[in-house]
Every structure is written in C-alpha cells, then in structure tokens.
Amino acid sequence: MNNGKLLHIHTAARTGRPMVSHESAIAVADAGLEGDRYLTGVGRFSRSPGSRDVTLFENEVLEALRKEHGLELQPNEHRRNLTTAGVALAQLVGKTFTVGAVTLEGLRLCNTCRFLNVASRKQVSVPLADRAGLICRVVKGGAINVSDPITLE
Structure with missing residues (x-):
C-alpha cells in the first residue's frame, strides 16, 4: 500500500447535527473520537452490533461522484x-494501520443509507453503493492531525 494522507477530520455531537471540522482530534481506544456521537453512544447506529469507533471516507470517491x-x-x-x-x-x-500516532483496525465497509440523502439533501446513496467508507476500531488511541500519514502496519 502506498502511504495515504489524512485530509479532513469531522465529528458530530449527536445524530443529525452538522459535522464540525477539526485540525486535530483525540482518538480513544475502543471508543472513538472525543466530541463525536459514537464515543458517547448517541450515534444513529450506536445500538447496532459491532464497533464503529471511527469511520473513514476516500476523497477520491468525492471526486468520482462529481465526475460520474x-x-x-x-x-x-x-x-x-x-x-x-x-x-x-x-x-x-x-x-491494522496507523493514522499518525493512532492505530486503527479496519472492520467492515460502510453501507449506504437513505439518511445520507436526507442529511446532505442530495441523492447520493445509490451512487455511493460499495464505496461509502470504512468502519474502524481504535486499537491504540492518541492524537490525530490533518496531514498525518496513513500507513499499513
């Protein structure tokens, strides 16, 4: 794997609230990002089975949505x-891979859902099929920063 790079960090305090941009964040092992709905257990899917500490999305998919x-x-x-x-x-x-000093484990790909259509006010759930992101567990917490490298362990 070529080294990747972290471009953006976002959290939301509750389901449906706007995502807030950060230059840095603290990841807590087996919990999530400080200030995020999933760390506090109030995310839309918090009661679903399986961990969803942190979710990732490829910037390249944003570009593909625009072009395609x-x-x-x-x-x-x-x-x-x-x-x-x-x-x-x-x-x-x-x-298992690192984002800066934080170690994550890729658990499963994200499913698309109609909630994203509502939240974004755009019909994106179908075009995002099979490329809606990655759900991860925080193995080792710490600080993450925009521009941190992403490397496979």
Whole structure:
C-alpha cells in the first residue's frame, strides 16, 4: 500500500447535527473520537452490533461522484469522521494501520443509507453503493492531525 494522507477530520455531537471540522482530534481506544456521537453512544447506529469507533471516507470517491454523477458532496456531508487520500479503504478491511500516532483496525465497509440523502439533501446513496467508507476500531488511541500519514502496519 502506498502511504495515504489524512485530509479532513469531522465529528458530530449527536445524530443529525452538522459535522464540525477539526485540525486535530483525540482518538480513544475502543471508543472513538472525543466530541463525536459514537464515543458517547448517541450515534444513529450506536445500538447496532459491532464497533464503529471511527469511520473513514476516500476523497477520491468525492471526486468520482462529481465526475460520474455531477454530484458535489463536501467532506463534511458524507458523515464519516476522517477523509483520506491515496489509500483504497476496501483493502484495509481486516488489517491494522496507523493514522499518525493512532492505530486503527479496519472492520467492515460502510453501507449506504437513505439518511445520507436526507442529511446532505442530495441523492447520493445509490451512487455511493460499495464505496461509502470504512468502519474502524481504535486499537491504540492518541492524537490525530490533518496531514498525518496513513500507513499499513
């Protein structure tokens, strides 16, 4: 895997609240990002089985949506915590990797849902099929920063 890079960090305090952009964040092992709805257990899918500490989304998918479908989806609109560049997230399922000083485990790919259509006010759930991001567990917490490298362990 070529080294990727972290482009954006976003959190939301509650389901449906706007995503807030950050230059840095603290990841807590087996919990999530400080200030995010999933760390506090109030996310839309908090009661669903399985961990969902942190979610990632590829910037390349944002570009593809624009080119293929004429859809402008901004990094704060895809509802994932971290926007990446230069790394195919599907290849990280079942693998451990680092984002700066934080170690993550890729658990499963995100499903698309109609809630994203409502939240973004754009019809994106169908075009995002099979490329809606990656759900991860925080193995080792710490600080993450925009521009941190993403490397496979």
